[in-house]
Amino acid sequence: xxxxxxxxxxxxxxxxxxxxxxxxxxxxxxxxxxxxxxxxxxxxxxxxxxxxxxxxxxxxxxxxxxxxxxxxxxxxxxxxxxxxxxxxxxxxxxxxxxxxxxxxxxxxxxxxxxxxxxxxxxxxxxxxxxxxxxxxxxxxxxxxxxxxxxxxxxxxxxxxxxxxxxxxxxxxxxxxxxxxxxxxxxxxxxxxxxxxxxxxxxxxxxxxxxxxxxxxxxxxxxxxxxxxxxxxxxxxxxxxxxxxxxxxxxxxxxxxxxxxxxxxxxxxxxxxxxxxxxxxxxxxxxxxxxxxxxxxxxxxxxxxxxxxxxxxxxxxxxxxxxxxxxxxxxxxxxxxxxxxxxxxxxxx
Amino acid sequence: xxxxxxxxxxxxxxxxxxxxxxxxxxxxxxxxxxxxxxxxxxxxxxxxxxxxxxxxxxxxxxxxxxxxxxxxxxxxxxxxxxxxxxxxxxxxxxxxxxxxxxxxxxxxxxxxxxxxxxxxxxxxxxxxxxxxxxxxxxxxxxxxxxxxxxxxxxxxxxxxxxxxxxxxxxxxxxxxxxxxxxxxxxxxxxxxxxxxxxxxxxxxxxxxxxxxxxxxxxxxxxxxxxxxxxxxxxxxxxxxxxxxxxxxxxxxxxxxxxxxxxxxxxxxxxxxxxxxxxxxxxxxxxxxxxxxxxxxxxxxxxxxxxxxxxxxxxxxxxxxxxxxxxxxxxxxxxxxxxxxxxxxxxxx
Numbered sequence: 001x002x003x004x005x006x007x008x009x010x011x012x013x014x015x016x017x018x019x020x021x022x023x024x025x026x027x028x029x030x031x032x033x034x035x036x037x038x039x040x041x042x043x044x045x046x047x048x049x050x051x052x053x054x055x056x057x058x059x060x061x062x063x064x065x066x067x068x069x070x071x072x073x074x075x076x077x078x079x080x081x082x083x084x085x086x087x088x089x090x091x092x093x094x095x096x097x098x099x100x101x102x103x104x105x106x107x108x109x110x111x112x113x114x115x116x117x118x119x120x121x122x123x124x125x126x127x128x129x130x131x132x133x134x135x136x137x138x139x140x141x142x143x144x145x146x147x148x149x150x151x152x153x154x155x156x157x158x159x160x161x162x163x164x165x166x167x168x169x170x171x172x173x174x175x176x177x178x179x180x181x182x183x184x185x186x187x188x189x190x191x192x193x194x195x196x197x198x199x200x201x202x203x204x205x206x207x208x209x210x211x212x213x214x215x216x217x218x219x220x221x222x223x224x225x226x227x228x229x230x231x232x233x234x235x236x237x238x239x240x241x242x243x244x245x246x247x248x249x250x251x252x253x254x255x256x257x258x259x260x261x262x263x264x265x266x267x268x269x270x271x272x273x274x275x276x277x278x279x280x281x282x283x284x285x286x287x288x289x290x291x292x293x294x295x296x297x298x299x300x301x302x303x304x305x306x307x308x309x310x311x312x313x314x315x316x317x318x319x320x321x322x323x324x325x326x327x328x329x330x331x332x333x334x335x336x337x338x339x340x341x342x343x344x345x346x347x348x
Numbered sequence: 349x350x351x352x353x354x355x356x357x358x359x360x361x362x363x364x365x366x367x368x369x370x371x372x373x374x375x376x377x378x379x380x381x382x383x384x385x386x387x388x389x390x391x392x393x394x395x396x397x398x399x400x401x402x403x404x405x406x407x408x409x410x411x412x413x414x415x416x417x418x419x420x421x422x423x424x425x426x427x428x429x430x431x432x433x434x435x436x437x438x439x440x441x442x443x444x445x446x447x448x449x450x451x452x453x454x455x456x457x458x459x460x461x462x463x464x465x466x467x468x469x470x471x472x473x474x475x476x477x478x479x480x481x482x483x484x485x486x487x488x489x490x491x492x493x494x495x496x497x498x499x500x501x502x503x504x505x506x507x508x509x510x511x512x513x514x515x516x517x518x519x520x521x522x523x524x525x526x527x528x529x530x531x532x533x534x535x536x537x538x539x540x541x542x543x544x545x546x547x548x549x550x551x552x553x554x555x556x557x558x559x560x561x562x563x564x565x566x567x568x569x570x571x572x573x574x575x576x577x578x579x580x581x582x583x584x585x586x587x588x589x590x591x592x593x594x595x596x597x598x599x600x601x602x603x604x605x606x607x608x609x610x611x612x613x614x615x616x617x618x619x620x621x622x623x624x625x626x627x628x629x630x631x632x633x634x635x636x637x638x639x640x641x642x643x644x645x646x647x648x649x650x651x652x653x654x655x656x657x658x659x660x661x662x663x664x665x666x667x668x669x670x671x672x673x674x675x676x677x678x679x680x681x682x683x684x685x686x687x688x689x690x691x692x693x694x695x696x
Contacts, residue, residue: 107478128524154499
């Protein structure tokens with residue numbers, strides 16, 4: 001499915017763009033008065049992150065306009081009618097939305113670590129974290145109004161950004177609500193994943209098509225590319241939690257099971273009659289033994305649940321790449337295909 | 349300055365529009381899946397509120413286009429070039445932003461009551477309150493993309509909304525930061541009030557001018573009208589806390605003093621050498637006596653601080669009305685002037 005070469009190409013594409021993205025974040029989000037607010041707003045952005053979504057945005061701009069990778073200034077990217085559009089600002093806008101959701105989600109989920117550093121509400125305080133998220137939210141919208149695109153296209157991009165944010169909130173609300181329920185259907189889970197995770201990939205891929213004046217059909221196809229690869233990514237995440245050794249995973253294998261987090265895998269297993277709640281006795285990831293996780297994984301595997309999830313991730317990835325058929329054949333389109341493969345082939 | 353007739357006119361103008369605004373809120377924010385999220389998002393909007401900002405938006409639309417009050421359908425309001433614009437949607441968008449800030453501010457300030465009912469984080473929980481605010485935030489942006497205005501004007505209105513939200517966050521951050529400082533300058537206080545409170549009045553007044561295609565000069569003047577009357581409103585709020593009997597105020601008179609909240613009045617008094625921190629011994633509004641408040645008010649009054657604030661509120665109100673000189677003389681413009689007077693003449 002994916003070769004080491006594919007992964008190398010994707011990591012190169014990300015690496016080649018990361019400094020550009022980071023420089024643009026510096027420019028778009030300067031530390032200004034009140035300094036503490038802007039420092040807190042920048043904190044998670046500076047703690048790392050692959051810049052995968054901005055990379056998707058930049059590649060989609062190139063693929064749609066059929067220009068070579070890195071051949072154009074992203075700050076002044078020629079639209080299909082030749083007028084310059086600040087595609088980089090749109091890319092940063094998407095990344096900034098992602099950061100806002102991480103900051104608020106960490107408060108809600110009481111997650112104290114993010115990207116290896118304390119979460120904003122731990123490093124600062126909850127009030128500052130709420131406000132830092134709110135500031136990133138409006139800053140992202142400010143940026144999207146300032147791409148220089150044709151106003152009709154600019155307004156359409158704003159609409160996409162706003163509905164995407166609403167959907168992310170709906171997805172997070174469903175995720176929180178699921179914790180109190182024991183009768184979730186796999187379809188509901190997939191809907192939650194689509195809203196919470198995939199729509200922002202969709203927006204990252206479709207926004208340049210909108211801003212650069214591509215046909216609606218092209219923008220829709222790129223959106224679906226993002227949706228399907230985003231869903232595959234999240235499902236693969238659930239698989240990796242069970243199948244990758246703890247050392248590689250960077251956290252205890254089977255954490256989701258121990259923490260009773262429902263995934264497509266557990267939902268499928270329940271449908272097959274597996275007593276999912278009885279699989280692991282330990283109550284914290286620190287208390288579980290590898291033997292207990294191994295037995296649980298064997299049971300889920302025997303029920304076909306891990307294969308079920310893995311196959312769905314593969315199917316979604318294939319579908320995501322097919323959406324790109326509307327684009328001209330070029331190097332950036334191939335890199336978008338590589339990214340879809342990479343999202344389900346990566347280690348952790 | 350203000351007669352009972354002025355107040356009656358303003359209250360009539362608000363009353364005549366409130367049902368329209370509430371019906372539009374129902375239409376723009378239907379309770380849909382996930383229901384709990386949308387119920388929480390609607391909760392404060394349904395608990396009341398004068399709908400003052402939407403009223404300002406509707407009056408500004410009429411004043412700019414020189415039509416009689418209530419003579420047009422706000423959902424299909426003729427722009428200066430004759431094309432229909434959904435001014436009501438813009439008005440609801442502004443009100444929804446106000447609600448979002450109330451919900452998040454109440455979490456940060458640990459205020460458990462709002463509009464006489466439990467705050468959202470009390471009625472539901474903190475996670476739901478964060479998410480309800482985030483949802484209102486994106487919904488407000490969604491609405492503003494859907495006014496049907498000329499795209500250039502629509503994008504400009506989005507820009508105004510986004511920068512306004514950023515400024516509100518900055519104002520709230522300054523307000524929080526001020527709590528830990530004892531060296532705040534009156535000018536800093538006024539900057540905080542402008543950002544935290546006044547800019548949204550500015551946006552409420554200027555947005556219809558932008559959407560309906562008025563000259564930039566007109567939009568700017570309406571924005572300044574909102575800024576100056578919004579600042580006057582907040583300063584008057586500080587005066588009322590000291591001068592209105594507790595029964596009328598609906599809370600203990602002098603609460604700001606007891607809670608050591610800096611206002612323009614205390615900052616002025618400090619400059620006059622008054623030992624503001626020594627004015628009230630009680631540590632909670634419940635523990636303070638009327639006699640203690642009375643003595644404190646006398647000391648602030650003797651220092652000229654209450655008059656200083658009151659005069660500034662009056663000056664700002666006069667200035668706010670002068671900005672309206674760029675508009676044609678009509679009934680809606682007079683009502684906007686009345687609202688400015690009302691904001692500093694109201695009881696509580």
